[in-house]
Amino acid sequence: MKTAFHNEDTTMLGSIPQTRRLSTMLAASVLALACLAGAQPAQAALDATASTNDHNTNVPTGWWMYHGLTAAQVGSYASTNGARLTQVNVDSVVSGSPRFSVRMVRNAGSYSVPGWWWYYGLTFAQVGSYLSTNNARLIDMEPYDAGGGAIRYAVVMVSNTGTAARAWSYLSGVTQPQISTHLANSGHRMIDVDTYYVGATKYYSMVAVANTGADAKAWQWWINQSTAGVAAKVSAFNGRVVKMDRQKDGTYNVILTRNTGSDATAWWYRYGFTSGTDLINYANQVASRPVDINSYVDGLGIRRYDAAFIDTANASTRRMRSLHSSFLDSNGNPTIGIFESYLKQVGGTTKVDLNSRRRAETASALKSLHLLHSMRRVAAGTDTLPSSFVYYDYRSGTLTERKNACPDPSLETPANSRMDYNFETGLDQMMSISDNRTTRGSVIRYGGFAPFNATASLAGMTGTTLRHNIGCAYKNFSTGKIDPANRRNDTTAADLARIYEGVWDSSLLSNTNNARTEFLESANPAGSVAGTALQTIINEEATKLGKSATVASQFGQLIQRWGKGGSYNTCLPDSNGGCGQKVIVRSGTGIIRLPIKVSGVTSYRTYVFGRFISDVKTGCWEDTNTATIECPADTNYTAAYSKAANELYRDEIRLALMTW
Template sequence: MKTRFEQPRPTLLVAAIAAASACMMSHGTARAQEAADAMAVDGQALIQPESLDVNALTDDHSTNAPTAWWTYTNVTADQVGTYLNQNGARLTEIEVYSVTSGVPRFTVRMVKNSGAYAVPGWWWYYGLTAAQVTSYVNANNGRLIEVEPYDIGGGQIRFAVVMVSNTAGAARAWSYLMGVSSAQITDHINSSGHRLIDLDSYTEGGVKKYTAAFVANTGADAKSWQWWINQTPASIASKVSSFQGRIVKLERQSNGTYNFIQVKNTGSDNSAWWYQYGFASMTDLNNYGLQVASRPIDITTYVDGNGTRRYDAVFIDNANASTRRMRDLLGKTFLDANGNPTKGIFESYLKQVNGAVKVDLNSARRAETASSLKSLHLLHSMKQVELGLDTLNSAFTYYEYDADDGSNACPDPSKETTANRRTNYNFEMGLDEMMRISDNRTTRGTVLRYGGTFTPFNTTAANSGMTGTTLRHNIGCAYWNFTTGKYDPATRRNDTTAADLAHIYEGVWNQTLLTNKNSARSEFLESANPGTGAGSALQAIINDEAAKQGKSAIAAQFGSLIKSWGKGGSYGTCLPDSNGGCGQQVIVRSGTGLIQLPIKVNGVLSYRDYVFGRLISDTPVPCWEDYDTPGTNCQADVDYTNAYSNAANELYRDEIREALKTW
């Protein structure tokens, strides 16, 4: 059935932004009733193994099959509809962000309505009375998965809901309550044998009330679970730990306490999961989720006691096995002791050319990558050659900026004088040196060659489908702003992503971005550091995987046949303090390119082609290692760099294993 969404027509009005109203319930709490409520209410505990849901037909809280997901905040109903259609998605959560003149704006969470997350049908509504909720449930033969109460003004409570068709594979024994006390919820659980999947509180007429949605706690839906009300973050942590649980619903109340639902998260079917309080923006929330390859399964938004908008969220694993392995490997170094991504950005991406993505760890996050982005300069230059607008054997001009730093110098435009001009390379040699020794001087020379601005390169990136890429500074200068004499990443960071970098090489290899007209494609590959054979670290992985298959005898031959092209990058730079000085030293390490793994097809040698991008960016360090000087003078830099390098080769392990199976 085609996905559907509807809204009651009387509420479809355009609302102005109102930033002051807190989410989920009106301000003011009935203290007497709250004191009468049980401070903690245990759910039912089952004596049986736990299992994750294989699909999201019940709800999406315990499904960790990878899927596309989206979040939006402070949006109108019409905008929600647009995003749903645009993404081919369905709503799984709706929160009221604010209400103006009775009309709400929303924070929503949605998933791709396909695969494990497809349902027979679904609907969402807002502005409903309790009686209207019942009417729509009955009319649609629906089952509620989300009920959001909110005050439209003057103590008038309305509800926004999300429901799925309670038919076919999504049919469940279920129930819901609206406008009840916590004691009534307890009674219902005890009498029905159902478990909570959604819980929200609100105040009406000075009385604290709850909405709740349930499913029968039997069969595939059976879980050991608990629900608790009026809990502090400290008590939540304690209860999750003692129960070995995983939060599936987290609601913040106006007094700063929480109601939450948790399920058991033990045994072979448990899942990696995270929860976090106080994100400053939805962007921060999304970045957190993507960094640990997870999907938010519950979001609550509110205005804190300082008048600042905040977001809390619960996440579940959203990674395939290869991505999960890379996350766990990098996480040992680049996540903090609590499992949070506080040590900069890290990304890993591996895609078979014209095929599936094999590893996708935070691959769309914009980040500084240093010299890996010179692949864009090479692509743009070769496009001009392909079009007949430039030739490789023509004269080329670049400048000497600092004789001591040579090719590593930061290009300072004020030093582009006649005395510093160099014309000893033709254009082809300039590009070769840009890629071979990562020459910042000749990289700047390509910018000067095409007008002295970054606009042509950014146009090429945009036209090539590199949606996360923006060139802003001369590579070699990192975040330094010559005009202001300050570190200024806001205007000097070169943004790109692991996926965008890999996209260059896939487009060159399959000739969708660059053909061999005027030898443009072959010249790109010639400049892009072609290599044959596995290095020692990669060969060690080949040896390990070959031994596991009883094929050690062919490991050396396999490694010798590997082919690769690509470009790396490395920076030590600074994030600014309040005066634009070096507030925090950071390092950047990156690599991108193409790798061919040898396979046998009916006993004949062939290859599988993959493109990759990987990076760590803005990783904080107390000092920088001087890699030109023997010995170690900054162990933190060395440790992070080594961890990145080790993970760089591990990116290919699973595909090496599959390739070896063909021998």
């Protein structure tokens, strides 16, 4: 084991005395720098753990980003989440107390460290004192003006012991040439860089680690770059951004890591998010984790965020992400709409998790909640399926026109009342032909949306809120306007799947009074048939595995499915509440069972799923009943969704076929 030693000296920089602490490894090699380019070691690989820092680790983990927090709130969130801070930014100072933007990762698995600490309001000397007391090293250091030109530091440090021990260094109150000289002499690579001003004079702070062994990276750092300049440096280096420091003139200092070979990973960076929520939604949509966040106020006084992201998807989720490329703009950004895919083995692990907890509209797929609530009442003995059932017709016309109509409570008059179904038939119609009338009938029966939301809460559906009659999209009857802010039914792919897992494993629905059986009978059982699109995938995977066409056919005939789909053509509002942007929603949720062979005997693996596209901008809608009204955008997006819907199961189909 190599031995570390510490060396301290004090340097006068201008009129500001600063302490520089260096920690170097004995016999460490020194690598030269060219201009601002980092050293180019022969070894480069993604980090298996985040012991050094989390910039180059793409192992999936829980992560959080918060903004505008007090120090007490930072500590509370870290404790609640079982997390540790990996970055701290000072957004502002209010009455002497900073407000923070922070990144956290779950302090477990590949991201666990022996110990960690964060502090703020420190002088540079105090930073050194805490490092010595904790036997720690910095992973993030932010200088900020605490008021009156007094420079203080907010820092995150981790224990520098055991397997987390690293040779490392940090500087502050220095110039770019001084940093370059230090890096050349030490053989370290930077993991953090920031600028700050004392009067009109700009200074730099930085944190670095020894660029050797498992930490060896091909890297560069650049200062005073425009956004175009950053893009050019990234392209020329085949790199990815791991740190971006925005200066007050709008230019950037960046640290790049080579993104080739064993160090290659999918990654993204983007400027100017207008909220932390937008940043989080972006990260989840592309199944990534932010490795750096930059918080600042722009020239218009608007708080904005820049961020760099690293791919944290598993192989199946990554494949599903690629199948949704139609829903990205020309720059690869997920701005066209929302898409989610979720697949979980019942009683087992999650297989696909693509943005599965983003709240969005899913149209009739959410009718599974109405069915769950109704069957729980049946199981409890407070309702019965043979009992009479009241629903309403909201327009005249064909059955299709009537059952697809938006339920307007003002039309719920005695003349429009219908009692030709009992409750069981009403629920069957709700699920089998997606009847909006009988769905509304169940809401009337139980006195509004509150009981359904209570069931969702009990079921652990934390992203679900029913606030509108399904079939009415975003229409607000009280104002006559399109109003998604108040009339959107929110749910998530994971929440939709949760309904079916809870029914299948009986945790949400017992079979008392035959309730569980009746739920599954209403939930569109597909019988023992794969369907054409799914059978095509089965045939392809069987061929790859050297299985016969007979095996593929038998496999497909044994697949079992239940579920509910949904579809909307609706609008996002303009400034007057009119149709400002036409969008589509397509959704599906349910259960799929794949046959496996255990000692030659057929058994099953059972999975639950939720998937949808929501608020996808089209500009028009396809009219399948009128040949002259065509909308290629709608058709193409719907086709892309349908393809991805079946592809969700491909990897698990392959694994199941391997048992045959």
